[in-house]
Amino acid sequence: xxxxLAGVLQLLALIAALALAYRPLGDYMAKVYSSDKHLRxxxxxxxxxxxxxxxxxxxxxxxxxxxxxxxxxxxxxYLLQRLQGSLPGSLGFSSIDPDQAFNTAASFVSNxxxxxxxxEQAMGHxxxxxxxxVQNFLSAxxxxxxxxxxxxxxxxxxxxxxxxxxxxxxRGTIRILLPxxxxxxxxxxxxxxxxxxxxxxxxxQFTGGSQQWNGGAVASxxxxxxxxxxxxxxxxxxxxxxxxxxxxxxxLFEIFLLLLIPFALTRTFGRMVGxxxxxxxxxxxxVTIWIGFTALMMWTEFAHHGPAFDVAGGALEGKETRFxxxxxxxxxVATTLTSTGxxxxxxxxxxxxxxxxxMLGMQLGEIAPGGTGxxxxxxxxxxxxxxxIAGLMVGRTPEYLGKKIGTxxxxxxxxxxxxxxxxxxxxxxxxxxxxxxGNSMTNSGAHGFSEILYAYTSASNNNGSAFAGxxxxxxxxxxxxxxxxxxxxxxxxxxxxxxxxxxxxxxxxPATAGTLRTEKPLFTGLLVGAILIITGLTYFPALALGPxxxxxxx
Numbered sequence: 001x002x003x004x005l006a007g008v009l010q011l012l013a014l015i016a017a018l019a020l021a022y023r024p025l026g027d028y029m030a031k032v033y034s035s036d037k038h039l040r041x042x043x044x045x046x047x048x049x050x051x052x053x054x055x056x057x058x059x060x061x062x063x064x065x066x067x068x069x070x071x072x073x074x075x076x077x078y079l080l081q082r083l084q085g086s087l088p089g090s091l092g093f094s095s096i097d098p099d100q101a102f103n104t105a106a107s108f109v110s111n112x113x114x115x116x117x118x119x120e121q122a123m124g125h126x127x128x129x130x131x132x133x134v135q136n137f138l139s140a141x142x143x144x145x146x147x148x149x150x151x152x153x154x155x156x157x158x159x160x161x162x163x164x165x166x167x168x169x170x171r172g173t174i175r176i177l178l179p180x181x182x183x184x185x186x187x188x189x190x191x192x193x194x195x196x197x198x199x200x201x202x203x204x205q206f207t208g209g210s211q212q213w214n215g216g217a218v219a220s221x222x223x224x225x226x227x228x229x230x231x232x233x234x235x236x237x238x239x240x241x242x243x244x245x246x247x248x249x250x251x252l253f254e255i256f257l258l259l260l261i262p263f264a265l266t267r268t269f270g271r272m273v274g275x276x277x278x279x280x281x282x283x284x285x286x287v288t289i290w291i292g293f294t295a296l297m298m299w300t301e302f303a304h305h306g307p308a309f310d311v312a313g314g315a316l317e318g319k320e321t322r323f324x325x326x327x328x329x330x331x332x333v334a335t336t337l338t339s340t341g342x343x344x345x346x347x348x349x350x351x352x353x354x355x356x357x358x359m360l361g362m363q364l365g366e367i368a369p370g371g372t373g374x375x376x377x378x379x380x381x382x383x384x385x386x387x388x389i390a391g392l393m394v395g396r397t398p399e400y401l402g403k404k405i406g407t408x409x410x411x412x413x414x415x416x417x418x419x420x421x422x423x424x425x426x427x428x429x430x431x432x433x434x435x436x437x438g439n440s441m442t443n444s445g446a447h448g449f450s451e452i453l454y455a456y457t458s459a460s461n462n463n464g465s466a467f468a469g470x471x472x473x474x475x476x477x478x479x480x481x482x483x484x485x486x487x488x489x490x491x492x493x494x495x496x497x498x499x500x501x502x503x504x505x506x507x508x509x510p511a512t513a514g515t516l517r518t519e520k521p522l523f524t525g526l527l528v529g530a531i532l533i534i535t536g537l538t539y540f541p542a543l544a545l546g547p548x549x550x551x552x553x554x
Contacts, residue, residue, distance in 0.1 A: 004302055007326015010252055011294060014330065017256050018263055025260065026267020026279075032175045033148045033168065034272065042170050053167035058160040059501030062149055065165035066142060066493060070109050073135060074486075077105040080131045081123075090124035091200055091214055099478040106482035108132050110489035111139035111371060113225070113232030113341055113464040114481060116473040120214055120235045125197050132232060133221045137181075140228030141172035143373030146493050147265060148272075150377045153500030154401045155273045157508050160501045176261075177228060184223035184257055191253070192246030193219040218243055226257035229371040231341030231464045239331070239344040240320050251323050251344060255331055258340045262286075262369030265376045273401055277519035282379055284524045289368035289531070290337055293361055297329040300354040300551075318349025318468075329354075336361035339371030341464025348451070348468035355467065356547030359454055362461045363539045364531060365420065371462065377496050383518070384413045384499075386530040390516050390523075399515055402508040412499040419491050421538045423460035423484050428453050428542065430480075437476050442469035446553070450546035455481060460488035 001009075038046070038053055046053050057065065080087075081096035081104060096104065100116060107114040108131075117123070123132070145168035152162050189195050198215030218234045222244050225231060235241040245251055263283065270279020301315045302325055319328040328345040335342050336358040347358045361368075367378040384400055388410050391398030398405040405413075431437040431452050441448040447469075454467035459481040466472070472481065517523065 003324050003326055004298075006324065007298055007302075007329065010248075010327055011330055014252060014255060014259075018259055021260060022264055022267055022283075025264040027271060029144075029176060029261075029264065029268040030271035032171050033163075033268070038167075039174065042167075042174055045170050045174075046166065049166065051164075051166035053164050053170070055164055056161035057164055059149075059162055059497040062162050062165045063494060063497045065169075066146065066497075067490060069138075069165075069169070070142065070490065073109045073138060074105045077108060077131050077135060078102060080127055081105065084124055084127050087124070087126045089126040089197070093122055093124050096122065096127075099475045100473060103478040103482040104132075106485045107464065108135040108230070108232060109139055110462050110485040111143055111228070111230060111339055111374070112459060112462040112485045112489070113230045114459055114466070114472075114485065115232055115236075115464070116478055116481075118236040119233060125216060128221065128234060129217050133217070133224065136221065136224040136228050136230040136232070137173050137177050138169070140177055140224070140230065140372040141169050143229075143371055144172045144176070144261070144265070145169050145373065146496055147373035147376040148268075150380060150496055150500040150503075151269050151272045153503035154380075154403060156504045157506060160505045162497070162500050162504060177224060180260075181220070181223040181227055184227060184253075185220040187253060188219040188222055188250060191250035192242070193222055193250065194243045195219040213243075222254070223257065225342060226254045226340065227261065227372075229258055229262065229338045229340040229375075231335065231339075233342065239342045240346075242322075245344055248323060248327065251327050251331065254342070254344075255334050258338055258342065259290075259334055259369060261372045262338055262375040265373070266369075269376060269380075275401075275519065278401065281519045281524050281527075282376070282383065284521070285527045285531075286367070286369040286375070286379065288524070288528055289364070290333070293337060293357060293368075294330055294333045297333050297354055297357050298326060300351050300357065301325045301329050303351070315349075315351050315354070318346035320344060332358055333361060335465060336463060337364070337366060337368045337370070339366045339374055339462045339464075341458065343465050346468045347454070347465065348447075352446075352547050352549075352551030352553070355450060355454075356543060356551060358465070359450070359457055359543065359547060360535070360539070362457050362463050363421075363424070364535050365417070366461050366463060367531070374462070378416075378492075381413050381416050381496070381499075382531050382534075383527055384409065385417065385534070386523070386527045387516060387518065388413075389530060390526060394514075396514055399509055399511075400518060402511070403503045403506050404509055408502055409499055412495045412502065416492050416495040416499075417534065419495075420460050420488055423488050424453075424456045424539075425542060427456040427460070427480055427484055431456070431476070434476075437474075440471040440474055440477060442471070446546050446549040450550065453542055453546050456484055459484040462489050 081101040085095040149162040196215040200214040239245040266279045266283040270276040387398040451470040
């Protein structure tokens with residue numbers, strides 16, 4: 001079997017697995033967030049935190065809950081790292097420096113999981129399991145909660161109430177993320193991923209000395225790392241490390257996990273707004289972009305340029321031979337079109353155009369299918385923009401799901417789509433203009449510029465993957481990337497929740513002969529076009545200086 005055929009078959013198997021899980025998981029999540037009953041363990045949690053899960057919140061109160069909980073999470077994780085040297089189970093590692101502790105705390109709480117450290121050489125068991133793994137659950141649950149609040153904004157009328165943040169947070173963690181992660185961890189252990197709390201030990205004898213490795217609760221963290229679209233690896237090599245991702249089956253299973261909830265949430269959306277066809281339209285948009293990017297990536301990486309590429313069967317530099325070009329391409333697209341950021345190969349070693357595809361995937365806003373929750377609310381924002389554009393073309397007040405998209409709503413949507421590009425481009429320009437940040441680049445020219453552009457694209461879009469080659473463990477990058485991660489996560493949530501509150505207050509508008517049918521393929525095509533055009537106009541100059549220049553020159 002040739003490598004191209006093997007890659008295509010893996011893609012088809014992945015699509016089949018996602019299709020089988022789509023309906024039951026989507027319906028289950030809709031039931032979770034629509035139920036008025038609380039599990040006993042959930043009642044204990046509510047009592048412990050002093051929250052009343054039955055109290056409805058308007059959008060300012062919901063936002064305060066999101067921000068307060070996230071601020072406390074950042075502080076807790078920061079202090080845990082700063083105190084690591086005094087904690088048991090630290091494996092002898094010292095406390096983390098202040099700038100790196102801030103960067104890591106901001107990273108994991110914002111669902112970014114950017115890592116400017118070597119996990120196996122910096123973090124002990126307590127920080128890994130009691131800090132980082134916990135935030136993998138909670139940050140993912142926060143994202144889903146905000147998405148559900150926006151969906152309620154479409155589904156409800158004549159009320160500004162969006163549900164209860166604490167109830168949504170706890171239910172997402174207890175009823176969705178935790179049980180699926182337990183099953184996924186068992187599968188990964190069966191595949192060969194490690195799960196222990198062993199100390200540091202030597203592995204074999206090599207020329208010039210031996211190599212040391214520490215164990216850890218890797219399989220359990222790997223499960224929520226992918227399921228929650230987090231991406232932070234236990235080891236520096238991330239999902240390219242055999243302890244995290246042992247074989248071809250585990251690799252495909254991890255891709256399945258990171259796409260599972262974002263795709264299934266479109267079914268949840270359709271169920272909660274009372275129109276499954278609306279959910280299918282959003283799903284079709286996500287699938288079109290995802291398959292298109294995957295096909296383009298496989299084409300660029302399988303394209304042969306000379307004898308070395310012919311013998312290797314594609315661009316194998318920086319890729320694990322146990323996965324090959326096809327599986328690495330599928331993983332790279334999936335992880336950058338979601339907010340996962342996990343890597344099973346090094347994107348810096350992809351072809352120039354291949355590296356550009358990973359960057360463009362993040363710059364789309366990671367909405368195809370995007371992160372857990374963030375992908376859905378990002379796509380719904382783009383749907384509002386597309387409806388507005390269609391309304392301008394026909395001279396009619398735009399409507400979406402029975403709600404008028406007026407001046408207030410379109411301002412919230414516009415602010416949402418402008419925040420992330422502003423962060424990416426301003427921070428990249430500052431890093432290139434100042435003398436010190438440029439010293440962190442391993443490469444010069446177009447590839448060196450791509451290293452910095454990728455870093456701020458990844459941080460601001462809460463992805464967390466790195467282009468490799470950039471030394472990000474400096475005060476400048478730890479501070480500015482941490483700031484970009486926090487602003488890129490929580491500023492958009494402000495406008496998402498404000499929009500949700502505005503929509504929930506409206507009176508439903510009955511459909512007429514002139515209403516745009518947003519469940520039809522025509523709207524799906526309009527939405528795909530709007531996404532690509534808006535992103536292209538925003539980022540094309542920067543991409544032309546980096547990956548496009550490198551790709552065209554090779």
